[in-house]
Amino acid sequence: MSYDVHAVRAQIPALKSGSARFDAPGGTQTPQPVIDAIVHALAHPLAVRGVQNEGERNAEAIVAGARSALADLLGADPRGIVFGRSSTQLTYDLARTLAKEWGPGDEVVVSRLDHDSNIRPWIQAAEAAGATVRWIEFDPETTELTPDHVRDALGGRTRLVAVTGASNLTGTRPDLPAIAELVHGAGALFHVDAVHLAAHASVELAAIGADFLTCSPYKFLGPHCGVLASRPELLETLHPDKLVPSTDAVPERFELGTLPYELLAAAHAAVDFLAGLAPAAEGATAPRRERLVAAFEAIEAHEDALRVRIETGLAALDGVTVHSRAALRTPTLLLTFPGRSAADASRHLAARGVDAPASSFYALEASRHLGLGDAGGLRVGLAPYSSEEDVDLLLDALADYLTAGPARA
Known part of the structure; x- marks a missing residue:
């Protein structure tokens, strides 16, 4: 069909x-189903997550459902899905957390092709830590950013490389798996801004080779919030600033304050709406990731x-x-x-x-x-x-x- x-x-x-x-x-x-999900969430009891009453259970179910849906979208583990106000906020939080381990002589690499939200948080965190910033250039004639461009920017003390999955300005899609191989070969972490990419192509965290990946549901028919995906075991090694009474569990230790349940319900609905666009031959009973x-x-x-x-x-x-x-x-x-x-x-x-x-x-x-x-x-x-x-x-x-x-x- x-x-x-x-x-x-x-x-x-x-x-x-x-x-x-x-x-x-x-x-x-x-889409209307995404709008309806917001209304449904707010029209039923909600409370701080738990199991003792209907409101607590509703909130718990919404968060679990949203993590599962975004994990399917990004080919990730639900335990590695972090929600935030925006991709920009999540990147700033991650940069500040990682920078606790940076110091003079360390290097952070950013690209000219990127949205500023995948540049400035890293630059500012590096400056605060006394680390050096290096730039990945791209060809202005072809708008291509190649693995060779990345190789030229890597050094012996590179700690993190940040590259877009797709340019929000020109649409350029760098070869992420090849870049990830270079980055990991240099002993560095790889952060991918997939805000623009996830709106147009299927994304799989492991296949891309990203250690961290961000996206924004409102770019793919969903609500205004941000998502960070990573491996749970990697998140376990990071210790963000947080309130003392708040949980130290992953991924919750990265989520500051009460989550916006209605927006998470809508993000879940947006993923389901996208899955529903699969050709009929796929079958409505196929796993959501396949659809x-x-x-x-x-x-x-x-x-x-x-x-x-x-x-x-x-x-x-x-x-x-x-x-x-x-x-x-x-x-x-x-x-x-x-x-x-x-x-x-x-x-x-x-x-x-x-x-x-x-x-x-x-x-x-x-x-x-x-x-x-x-x-x-x-x-x-x-x-x-x-x-x-x-x-x-x-x-x-x-x-x-x-x-x-x-x-x-």
Whole structure:
């Protein structure tokens, strides 16, 4: 059975507004079952987790269910799933914890391709510990970040390497298993920002070779919260700052305060919604992990076909530069318009019912490395609910913008 995008769209109330949405890299729209999960959680008794009454048991079940769901999504152990307010917060907390063991002479490696949330926490933690920061460069012409780029940045005292699973600016997907082999060969830990990757591809912690991986459910049809995945035995070796009365169990020792139960219920529902997008041949009784892998194969095929449709349409337009050129990439395109403002293009599209924002999107180092300064470009991002009709509206609006009177950059 082919991927039925219209059936997907029918379950997402926000799409009834009629806009063609290409802003998914900044956050996707929410399916009704995810909304319902929030309502259901809040409409029933809730209390601090435990087993003595209904509210305690409900809270316990929500947390356990969410850990299991996110573990299936990320190919991880539920005991290694940590929840937080955002991926940025979780990365800061992890960086401060790891930095307790760093000192002068140690090295921390970050990449120019990354979102600042996988750069600044590591830089600031390294500076506080007196460690040295080294940079992984990438090719601004191809937007590729290769294992060779990583090898050049490794040293004898490298303690941690942080690399994106997919650039939120250009969509570039580095070869993570090959990079992990180099990082571990240098005796270092490997942290992967999978916020953008997990929205578009099946992720497996061990296959990637990541020691730590972060993602954000609101990028894949879920609520606004963050997730850190790691091996439970690795988490056992780390001792974050925490309140004295709070549990020292893993993963709870990393979760500060009471968890947002309604958001965890929604994150669970988002994973189940994604699993439900698997082709019927997979069978509803197949393990959720298997259905998620099949679903992402279908999502990737759908999104890649739309990406090719966009790229074909852009090739026929004069006055647009496409900066997303990596051989392996997500369906995310960064566009600029020589002599014109990407921000003005975004406003032009919005007035025509096409939502595609312009910015550097916190990938400040990448934007600067591409020669785009702090302004970045127009980002066109696809999602499981993107349609051919959306793409045609986008291309028509861009053609109209390029033929209209110029608004100078």
